[in-house]
Amino acid sequence: MVVLSQPALDFSLIKTCKSTTSSFNGIPVIDLSSPNAKNLLVKACEEFGFFKVVNHGVPMEFMTKLEAEAIKFFDLPQSDKDKAGPPDPFGYGNKRIGPNGDVGWIEYLLFSTNPQFISHKSISIFRENPEIFRCAVNDYVSAVKRVACEVLELIAEGLKIQPRNAFSKLLRDEKSDSFFRLNHYPPCPELLQALSGRNLVGFGEHTDPQIISVLKSNDTTGLQIAMKDGTWVSVPPDTNSFFINVGDSLQVLTNGRFRSVKHRVLADSMKSRVSMIYFGGPPLSEKMSPLPSVMKEGEESLYKEFTWCEYKMSAYKTRLADNRLGLFEKTAGQ
Numbered sequence: 517m518v519v520l521s522q523p524a525l526d527f528s529l530i531k532t533c534k535s536t537t538s539s540f541n542g543i544p545v546i547d548l549s550s551p552n553a554k555n556l557l558v559k560a561c562e563e564f565g566f567f568k569v570v571n572h573g574v575p576m577e578f579m580t581k582l583e584a585e586a587i588k589f590f591d592l593p594q595s596d597k598d599k600a601g602p603p604d605p606f607g608y609g610n611k612r613i614g615p616n617g618d619v620g621w622i623e624y625l626l627f628s629t630n631p632q633f634i635s636h637k638s639i640s641i642f643r644e645n646p647e648i649f650r651c652a653v654n655d656y657v658s659a660v661k662r663v664a665c666e667v668l669e670l671i672a673e674g675l676k677i678q679p680r681n682a683f684s685k686l687l688r689d690e691k692s693d694s695f696f697r698l699n700h701y702p703p704c705p706e707l708l709q710a711l712s713g714r715n716l717v718g719f720g721e722h723t724d725p726q727i728i729s730v731l732k733s734n735d736t737t738g739l740q741i742a743m744k745d746g747t748w749v750s751v752p753p754d755t756n757s758f759f760i761n762v763g764d765s766l767q768v769l770t771n772g773r774f775r776s777v778k779h780r781v782l783a784d785s786m787k788s789r790v791s792m793i794y795f796g797g798p799p800l801s802e803k804m805s806p807l808p809s810v811m812k813e814g815e816e817s818l819y820k821e822f823t824w825c826e827y828k829m830s831a832y833k834t835r836l837a838d839n840r841l842g843l844f845e846k847t848a849g850q
């Protein structure tokens with residue numbers, strides 16, 4: 517039998533970035549139980565496309581259980597982890613991100629949250645450690661999906677959109693094309709940092725294509741977001757809270773009023789970073805166009821008409837840092 521192995525990876529392809537220690541303390545923090553949450557959410561989506569939520573109601577136990585299972589998986593011998601890869605896009609991936617040559621100092625597990633799309637590779641992940649891992653993923657994903665829907669409903673209220681489930685129904689649809697990802701960034705080699713004062717890039721700069729992403733990490737720094745003027749700022753980790761990203765699709769649904777946030781992860785020199793991200797997406801057949809109620813009188817859509825399936829197919833032909841939405845923007849006169 518011929519065993520096909522992945523071609524060797526040239527590590528010099530992984531980019532480095534100047535180490536920064538200062539963290540940004542201007543990230544909006546939204547208390548979901550506050551009566552003003554809806555207005556603060558809209559403001560945060562317009563200004564940053566990124567914010568932190570507290571008082572979210574998800575039991576800490578769901579987070580610690582899943583994190584412990586993820587660590588157990590990433591601690592397995594490489595040959596065992598490789599049985600759950602390569603990602604197609606689902607499954608275990610190591611250093612390669614997506615199908616177009618992006619690389620980073622990362623290993624990960626990517627799943628579909630829709631049982632129809634669960635691949636044999638995702639199943640083999642659970643085979644290593646079946647019921648406990650599977651339950652931990654299911655409990656966690658159901659809980660963060662609820663947070664994502666609550667946030668989207670508050671945003672709809674803040675924007676005075678009727679019905680208030682105009683966005684959240686896309687995630688609640690049984691055909692919703694949502695993903696879940698567990699990322700592990702091992703410590704960046706000390707020697708490299710000592711010699712150059714630089715860190716390896718764990719996950720290169722990009723925007724998330726979906727509607728909304730809900731991120732939780734351990735206590736290790738690394739996540740950075742780009743401000744409107746292009747400067748990068750470091751997000752201080754907070755193990756009790758969720759960080760939320762506006763994705764490209766929410767930018768389209770709000771006709772550019774909200775911006776999808778550019779972000780990246782730098783590996784830490786000393787500590788592993790573990791993160792878990794739920795990417796809430798619409799059904800594949802959903803037409804992505806600005807909701808009529810967000811448009812002012814006479815306002816025209818900034819985007820050509822497309823379905824989520826068309827956008828996703830196009831996204832998977834791009835490199836991480838590409839401006840994926842640019843291909844769908846109307847040019848003058850269109």
Ligand SMILES: C=C1C[C@]23C[C@@]1(O)CC[C@H]2[C@@]12CC[C@H](O)[C@@](C)(C(=O)O1)[C@H]2[C@@H]3C(=O)O
Nearest residue numbers: 605613614618724725831832833834835836
């Ligand atoms: C390089 C790529 C990886 C990615 C698919 C893509 O071609 C461009 C978008 C990337 C991204 C970013 C957000 C999520 O992590 C992700 C799962 C997604 O939906 O889009 C990844 C894709 C991936 O890793 O497969």
Ligand SMILES: O=C(O)CCC(=O)C(=O)O
Nearest residue numbers: 697699719739781791793
């Ligand atoms: O791991 C992180 O903290 C963020 C990763 C990310 O942006 C992604 O998986 O799309």
Ligand SMILES: [Fe+2]
Nearest residue numbers: 722723724779
């Ligand atoms: Fe991302």
